[in-house]
Amino acid sequence: MTDPNILLPGKRVSLAMPDREHLPDYHRWENDPDTILGFGTQVPQSWEVRAGGWEAAGRNRDFPQFEVITTEERTPVGLTTLQIDSAVRTAEYVILLAPEARGQGLATEATALTLRWAFEYAALRMVWLKVLEPNAAGITAYEKAGFKPAGRLRQSGYWRGRPCDELLMDALAEEVPASLGS
Secondary structure (H helix, E strand, C coil): CCCCCEEECCCCEEEECCCHHHHHHHHHHHCCHHHHHHHCCCCCCCHHHHHHHHHHHHCCCCCCEEEEEECCCCCEEEEEEEEEECCCCEEEEEEEECHHHCCCCHHHHHHHHHHHHHHHHCCCCEEEEEEECCCHHHHHHHHHHCCEEEEEEEEEEEECCEEEEEEEEEEEHHHCCCCCCC
16 A cells, blocks of 8 residues: 555545545445435446546546545545636535445545635635535534535425525635644
8 A cells, every 4th residue: 555645634534646545435435325325326336337437537627536534544434525616716625435434524624624625726716516404414514614504406406305495615725723623
């Protein structure tokens, strides 16, 4: 196993370059039933689709991905992604945490670090996300990292087989807590 290429160190987690060696882990995390529920994708993804997506994402400058690793053990526990719209200098934010890493507050720090990258290094004006309304843990993590409510897409998602709203949230550089992500 190679040492991770750390881009932004944090207190409990750091952002590193994604590593193809960990693609089986990413695939397992994405096919966890709670991940499928939270993403609203409803079906698992085949290995072939995931591997093809890895190759395509790696060639797309406007789709930076970051591996979330524990700072001390340097163990991969998640991925964050910025889907950049370079014409308007904004990005959609997506996070994926390993099932065993959830519920520990790591999503807040990983989100804050990714926002720091977005504003300080990628020079973005705004970062936004969509989250299913019943995902209270996700909403709390996003708010702690600096996201604010920005709108609602009524009955555009599904949670446990029932229609639900998707909440839009956004973050601006001047509104992100300075104490997080550094």
